[in-house]
């Protein structure tokens with residue numbers, strides 16, 4: 548039974564707390580949030596004690612592992628504290644909102660030999676995973692092009708939330724840069740990004756966009772394109788297509804229910820899920836199972852801090868590319 552300290556009692560913190568409470572291999576020992584009332588409410592629901600002080604949780608010998616689900620702007624401080632305390636940690640994506648911070652985290656984790664996983668839960672989606680495995684089996688030959696679509700249904704986050712979340716190219720983008728590299732089996736080398744505020748001009752005040760198209764080149768020669776939007780009026784939309792020398796693989800847009808109504812002259816299918824959580828909820832449960840095995844010292848398939856920093860490096864270069872309107876080299880710091 549692994550005692551878990553959970554940092555962050557917001558949207559993702561509530562998901563992790565529920566899963567920790569439901570998993571027989573672990574128990575919630577601390578919920579930490581700078582908003583103590585939030586921490587107390589979550590602890591009352593799922594167990595453990597509440598505090599607004601990460602150090603208090605980290606000195607507790609009963610804490611065997613930490614999940615960081617605090618705002619992106621707090622990740623570096625929290626991750627460094629976990630590394631210094633020698634606790635295996637699952638850190639939500641993106642690792643940070645700053646490339647130097649991400650570099651310091653990876654250096655510190657390597658030096659201390661602390662196991663750090665990053666919350667790329669989409670790797671556990673059955674459809675995405677099947678595409679990855681078939682690529683590795685050689686089903687489509689050499690990967691030449693990838694196309695990833697991620698459009699999120701309303702409500703879009705408030706523009707001011709960008710200060711804590713790091714913005715769309717980090718927050719949403721990190722998942723997709725990771726999936727692309729995982730599927731391509733290659734390292735990203737340069738990126739171009741074009742974007743605008745087509746949904747809400749309010750994002751521009753924070754230097755962010757709500758609509759973007761990116762192209763990414765890998766060291767294998769493979770090219771990836773990404774289509775991101777913070778508004779999909781028709782539901783939560785995600786699709787990945789991988790084109791190779793011997794064929795093509797597709798992780799399709801998934802309907803919320805595989806049901807169609809056929810009547811004379813027409814056919815109606817159930818549409819997309821209402822939210823990213825509806826679409827991906829089982830992946831967070833599997834991620835936790837794998838993380839518990841990692842914390843117990845087993846060798847598992849989980850996204851590492853290197854994977855997180857790779858995605859971060861792509862995000863940082865993409866943000867520069869967007870501002871400077873030109874292709875950017877990606878600093879290889881992972």
Ligand SMILES: NC(=O)c1ccc[n+]([C@@H]2O[C@H](COP(=O)([O-])OP(=O)(O)OC[C@H]3O[C@@H](n4cnc5c(N)ncnc54)[C@H](O)[C@@H]3O)[C@@H](O)[C@H]2O)c1
Pocket residue numbers: 554555556557558559560579580581582585616617618619621639640641666667668712718
């Ligand atoms: N893997 C996924 O699919 C997924 C989904 C959603 C969010 N996330 C990530 O999870 C993180 C949190 O996102 P969210 O949507 O839950 O945000 P949120 O704003 O709902 O919650 C963040 C919580 O962190 C707390 N916090 C912020 N700074 C803190 C500090 N210094 N010390 C203690 N507590 C602090 C806030 O009070 C808040 O309760 C982000 O990095 C986000 O990118 C990942």
